[in-house]
Amino acid sequence: MTASTASTAEKYRPSLHFSAQDTxxxxxxxxxxxxxxxxxxxxxxxxxxxxxxxxxxxxxxxxxxxxxxxxxxxxxxxxxxxxxxxxxxxxxxxxxxxxxxxxxxxxxxxxxxxxxxxxxxxxxxxxxxxxxxxxxxxxxxxxxxxxxxxxxxxxxxxxxxxxxxxxxxxxxxxxxxxxxxxxxxxxxxxxxxxxxxxxxxxxxxxxxxxxxxxxxxxxxxxxxxxxxxxxxxxxxxxxxxxxxxxxxxxxxxxxxxxxxxxxxxxxxxxxxxxxxxxxxxxxxxxxxxxxxxxxxxxxxxxxxxxxxxxxxxxxxxxxxxxxxxxxxxxxxxxxxxxxxxxxAFDPKNELGSTQNFGLDSVQLDDEVRVLDQAGGAVQRIELSVTPGTANEVGLVVRGGQAEGTRIGVNVEQSALFVDRRNSGESDFHESFASLDKAPILPLNGSYELTIFVDHCSVEIFAQGGSVTITDLIFPSPESIDLSLYATGGSAQFSNVDVVRFY
Structure with missing residues (x-):
């Protein structure tokens, strides 16, 4: 059996990752x-x-x-x-x-x-x-x-x-x-x-x-x-x-x-x-x-x-x-x-895609921008972020009316982070909701991110893969919005490339 999309009964079943049938x-x-x-x-x-x-x-x-x-x-x-x-x-x-x-x-x-x-x-x-x-x-x-x-x-x-x-x-x-x-x-x-x-x-x-x-x-x-x-x-x-x-x-x-x-x-x-x-x-x-x-x-x-x-x-x-x-x-x-x-592979080559979204450059100034037509539950997202005066820059994946997983850089703390405190279902264990950080420094003033989103996970490869963060998330199947944001000032997002699978 090959990887499959999530069903109503198994809404968190991954598409890009291996899982057992029922054990x-x-x-x-x-x-x-x-x-x-x-x-x-x-x-x-x-x-x-x-x-x-x-x-x-x-x-x-x-x-x-x-x-x-x-x-x-x-x-x-x-x-x-x-x-x-x-x-x-x-x-x-x-x-x-x-x-x-x-x-x-x-x-x-x-x-x-x-x-x-x-x-x-x-x-x-x-x-x-x-x-x-x-x-x-x-x-x-x-x-x-x-x-x-x-x-x-x-x-x-x-x-x-x-x-x-x-x-x-x-x-x-x-x-x-x-x-x-x-x-x-x-x-x-x-x-x-x-x-x-x-x-x-x-x-x-x-x-x-x-x-x-x-x-x-x-x-x-x-x-x-x-x-x-x-x-x-x-x-x-x-x-x-x-x-x-x-x-x-x-x-x-x-x-x-x-x-x-x-x-x-x-x-x-x-x-x-x-x-x-x-x-x-x-x-x-x-x-x-x-x-x-x-x-x-x-x-x-x-x-x-x-x-x-x-x-x-x-x-x-x-x-x-x-x-x-x-x-x-x-x-x-x-x-x-x-x-x-x-x-180890490029899933776009192996699986094909149902949607591609590209954006050469966008400037944000203390704002959030939803990328229409770029949302999805199973995605590969690539982008470069150059902070100007912003103290925090990033994106929100698997966004919906009441939830989203924030992936960003706290510029002042030199920290890459995944914030899953509002990522979806998290009350099954007291320690699950978390803000997870990794030290990171800019390369030529920018942060390069490649992010894989699946029905129950995010995997971030930053600065060419020298820093990685992997976290489970359990969002609603309807939460598929993708947005960019800059907090406390300006930032430039460039070479945004989104591939949605299935």
Missing amino acids: WVNDPNGLIYHDGLYHLYYQNNPFGNVWGNMSWGHATSPDLLSWTRHPVAIACDENEDIFSGSIVFDKENTSGFGTSESAPLIAFYTSAYKPGNARHGIQAQSVAYSLDGGYSWSKHSGNPVIDRNSPEFRDPKVFRYSSAETSYWVMVTVEAQDHQVVLYKSENLLDWQYLSTFGPANATSGVWECPDLFELPVDGGANGSKWVLVVNLNPGGPNNGSAGQYFVGQFDGTTFTSESTVTEGRSDNERLNDYQWLDWGRDYYAAVSFGDVPDGRRLMISWMNNWEYANQIPTSPWRSPMSLAREVTLQTIDGAPRLVQKP
């Missing part, structure tokens, strides 16, 4: 490109739309936009829940699970052992394998493959490390409560040797989860390469609740050394703006990257929700979408390599 979704798992398709596995409750009965759901896509849902891939049983993990293609059959006709896909997942099992209360790393391209899976009879006798040891991300001297598999895991990333190596994906531990570092107000480690060229390779370590955090994000942070540094095959750890002696809360965040919004969590992507691109996807209110968001019968897939690169910003993100 619960959280962390993306096992992301891999294989046999011409992107495979998205994910934490799934096959029996309901709240967290529980953790298993791996499965969907595939040729373009990261239109998804086909498949039966549950790896199911929980009476002994264990199937927590988060990753998949590799063992093309050399180092594991021995393959046949002469078929090299295996190997899934690594966290076994969360249930009451009645001898390991009850323990989390350990286990293996399953597939010989049919990822559609059916068999658990390894020798599970678990790593057991530290720990209750909070989880989320294995496995990749192949290669240098001029050697090549082997590396597993990146976390001891969640200890704020530590723990690394192992293996020749055969089954027998693992401890390498090193990283952390605690930077944000530690919540547990560490869902790590990832990968190498990227800096400035397209002009300035060599660096390694990026991603660690998701819950709670303790820059705007409360769940979030993802990252570190930039070096990995020598044994140890990751961060070059972006903040060491000043202020408290964690005072340093939040100094840390490197994948996204500054409330609803971008458990982000991990795909393996084996063509052309070596690094693509990531996240769970678009927040553990503060995840079980309460008003979607039915499904609950929780995934984010748009993003391509991440390293670019030098203010003298240091930083992640820059952009959508």
Whole structure:
């Protein structure tokens, strides 16, 4: 089944984002490109739309936009829940699970052992394998493959490390409560040797989860390469609740050394703006990257929700979408390599559109202007804003008589923000209505924004993707107005381009 427009019964069902048919979704798992398709596995409750009965759901896509849902891939049983993990293609059959006709896909997942099992209360790393391209899976009879006798040891991300001297598999895991990333190596994906531990570092107000480690060229390779370590955090994000942070540094095959750890002696809360965040919004969590992507691109996807209110968001019968897939690169910003993100695809090319709206330039002076014929529920909006004397500039999406989501820049505070306090349905949880901010500076006096609006979300890519904010919203289906505004003075809006889908 492909992405669909919202119906009366499912008014918040996204069109540009993946959602399950009628069950619960959280962390993306096992992301891999294989046999011409992107495979998205994910934490799934096959029996309901709240967290529980953790298993791996499965969907595939040729373009990261239109998804086909498949039966549950790896199911929980009476002994264990199937927590988060990753998949590799063992093309050399180092594991021995393959046949002469078929090299295996190997899934690594966290076994969360249930009451009645001898390991009850323990989390350990286990293996399953597939010989049919990822559609059916068999658990390894020798599970678990790593057991530290720990209750909070989880989320294995496995990749192949290669240098001029050697090549082997590396597993990146976390001891969640200890704020530590723990690394192992293996020749055969089954027998693992401890390498090193990283952390605690930077944000530690919540547990560490869902790590990832990968190498990227800096400035397209002009300035060599660096390694990026991603660690998701819950709670303790820059705007409360769940979030993802990252570190930039070096990995020598044994140890990751961060070059972006903040060491000043202020408290964690005072340093939040100094840390490197994948996204500054409330609803971008458990982000991990795909393996084996063509052309070596690094693509990531996240769970678009927040553990503060995840079980309460008003979607039915499904609950929780995934984010748009993003391509991440390293670019030098203010003298240091930083992640820059952009959508992995252009939905206009993939989906077409039902409406295009363009505006070369408009000057506003302490006013709001509704853009007639530009409204919509599912849109990509691009524009440049140059403040004159205005102290706040921006736009309102999904506007109606009594609601709207404000996306703007507070010029005096150098802050990009999403204000969803009047965005629609928000009383399902006390912490949902929020004003979420990210630090931002003008480029040549202007702010460049690309915004994706869907039936239940906004994703903002600012200044070429160096700053992003992702937030859920739940507006009335009738609220589709789009307007620009300037507060306290003048501002110029230029190169306004709006594409409405479906």
